[in-house]
Amino acid sequence: MTVYLLCFTLLLVGIYGIITKRDLVRIIISSGIMGYAVNLLIVLFGYKNGSIYAIFIKDTPVSPQMMVDPLPQALVLTSIVIELGTTAMLVALAVRLFEKYQTFDITKIRRLSG
Amino acid sequence: MPVESWLIFLLSFMIVGSIIALEMKDLLSAVISIGVVGLGVSVAFLLLQAPDLAVVQFLFEIFSIVIMVRAFIKKDYHREEPSRVNKILAGVTLITLIAVFFLSVPLFKLLPAFGEPLMTTSRYYLENGAAETGSANIISAVILDYRAYDTLGETTVLFTAILGTLTIIRIKKRSKVAEEEKP
């Protein structure tokens, strides 16, 4: 239970960073933190006490009951790649924004009214 | 229960690391502390018996650090501009997030405790995954056979992200030098 709550606080730190930070790079960093927290939370849901990784090895028979839950791990493998896609896209946008506005401060990037 | 205590230590280390990453004035050290937090996640995956994930997280972490350093540190801009952070907004968000935290504590009790997952569908994967798909690595079996459609979507996400980044950075596919940017 405490592990879930710690992971949830990591998520809240990420959300805090996105809402209050002024600097584009900080916003990209906090979106990264949010991604880590969510991936970790899903894998935490899939862990079984005293289990081993879900890979059969040639000559050491392992009973399937002793293995950890493979489904959350498959989901998180996909969402890690999505995280990288988001970061690459945000970095590309931030670079072009810096080229146009010569600043990383989101409050100064205000050409759109309202 | 060594795993849970190790995880609690690692998670609190990561929370401190990410707070430092947000509050640090210098940009380069902020990016580096985020790298450390990412590697902490990779170690946590190892503790949670997920070697597949630890490798992929570790490598993708290196990649996002390379992209960020490549894009941001090259500029002659290391210190964050001293913009006036809106104190009220920061205070209000902090209070609401703490309230959300305490509201969700009883809700986390509803879920099965840490270490006792229900595993109704994934018991099928473990029992006859190797037999039906012929792959020893059950996670590869789940990704590439049982839920191969997810991975098709996943490849398309990566394809779209790369195509989108190229569109935004306006590198023409055929020409050698980037075309002159229209003002």
Place this chain on the structure above:
Amino acid sequence: MNQQAGMTLIVKTVTRISVWLILLYGIYIILHGHLSPGGGFAGGVIIALAFLNVMLAFGRDFIKNWLNIEMLHDIDSSSATMFLAVGILGMAFGGSFLANFIPHGTLFNLVSSGTIQVLNIVIGLKVGMGLFIVVWALALFHLDRKELK
């Protein structure tokens, strides 16, 4: 090969050896995707990091003629099309989209799990080429901005 591009001589000589080992390790991870941890995604990123290593050590112009960048674009999109082709073949032979229609072979040996291995290779190529193109685009973007000034 002009000396001033890229890093010092020591880094270049070390990279000249280590790049091939990294590439070999990446291919190993892709091929053994269904037996050991790792697989298409991990192996692909290792290949992308190998190319990145060369680009950082030897500079952009060296890599432009060492690697044909247009070919990378084509491999990237053709491997994505191959993934879809395997899916359609599965629909034709295996009964439904993305079915595992290739015979599984015996457990634990190298060529053993039908389309899982084929898809691992396809994803490895896709992730490897695609990620290197992203970093290449970022590097090229800085190149022309300096010339603009």
Place this chain on the structure above:
Amino acid sequence: MILPFFIIIPLLTAFIITLIAGERDNWAVILSIIAVISLVALSVFCFVTLNGRTIVYEMSNWKAPIGIILAVDALSAFMLMIVAVIALTSLMFSVHYIRHLAPSWKYYALFMLLVTGMNGVIATGDLFNMFVFVEITLFAAYSLVAYGCKAEEFEASFKYAIMGSISSTLVLVGIGITYAATSTLTLAKIAEVLQQKDPMVTLWIGGIFLAGFGLKAAIMPFHAWLPDAHSSAPAPISAMLSGVLIKALGVYVLIRLFFNVFGGITIFNEVFVILGTISILVGGFLAMGQWDFKRLLAYSSISQIGYIILGLGLGTWLGVLGAVFHLVNHAIFKSLLFYNAGSLETAFGTRDLRKMGNVAKALPITSFTSMIASLSISGVPPFNGFFSKLIIIIAAIQAGRPVYAFLAAVGSLITLAYYMKVQRFGFHSRNIVPVEKDVISFGMNSAMIILAVLCLATSVLIIPGIREVTLDPIVAVIMNKTGYISQIFGR
């Protein structure tokens, strides 16, 4: 048997366009138009031959809870048809518009990926798979919004990307908690397991998903990103975003989750009604003050989405009928209005209503179709907007909520007001402004005419004879609530 083709056709086209892309983009244009026409034919065929059944297609030959399934019922087939039709008209409009803006094959590849993502979200019956295809749609939308490479477009795309990453994180947290509570990912199985679980879990999951997908549907508290993103995108893309994307990613998913999976809990219906009404009023007031044509249309989208959410929140048969009918009407006339904005922009080079001159003679088709669209969106009788808003208002009265009915009517008046402003300044103002001669191509005009005709045609849907065949099976699917489980598992 035909279900995977909804995803294969656009995806294969996108990959082939990337492969054969040369300097000139006419290959890309031909391929994508062929693909979208085949999608329109496929979706119409699928909707017609459906008559009330739910087609289930098991991916890679595995049964429902083990593998992933595609589940298409009347609601999904209807949404697939809307996506295909609006994609076809947007493509026809963008052939000339994009050549005028920045010709490149990338636009058409990203457009096909956008259509793939939406088709994937609508057709799938698996929760995590829906999230992956939502991500595809969002990535394609970010880069298409930033396609023009101007400063405001990067800013709008960055803010849209940040909002998108927050909502994706919330959705992923929701999926994690749903998996922890029910340990399955197939929507029908989740619904089945959630019935035996403690109702607090369903409320918690519903709250997180409401926040996550509400952000994508730009419902009131989460609407901030929409005006920037929809106004700075190229016109055909804002038509796709406003007309279809916020519906396929936002409203459709909310319907599927809150009616078919969670079984329409009264608390969420109340929340929908309140949020919908706030969206109607605030969206309308904000739209009044706008002078930029596309920002005005973006704010009016928020207000019209409010009507759909209000209709759904009522939970009665009539309310849901009004919501579904308004959903298709809004897709049609909002896309038409964005096309008009696009053609005005190419003709005058500006989006500011004050700087526009007398268009009636210079661009006859644009001004005539925009008159039709403005009348139908503000609910003037012969057009489709009138009937759907009327049904929602009557349903609100019947459901014993006269206050919301009154507010909806006020919202409709506000809509009428700012569209009259658009007509007066945009199309019939007195100042003479130089107009670029014959810059509106045949493709753009035909796209506008098709949608104008559809504006009239869809008002026919309300006649009882035709309604039984078209709208009633959709409302039956939604009102069936957790009957969705027996539809999927066939018992």
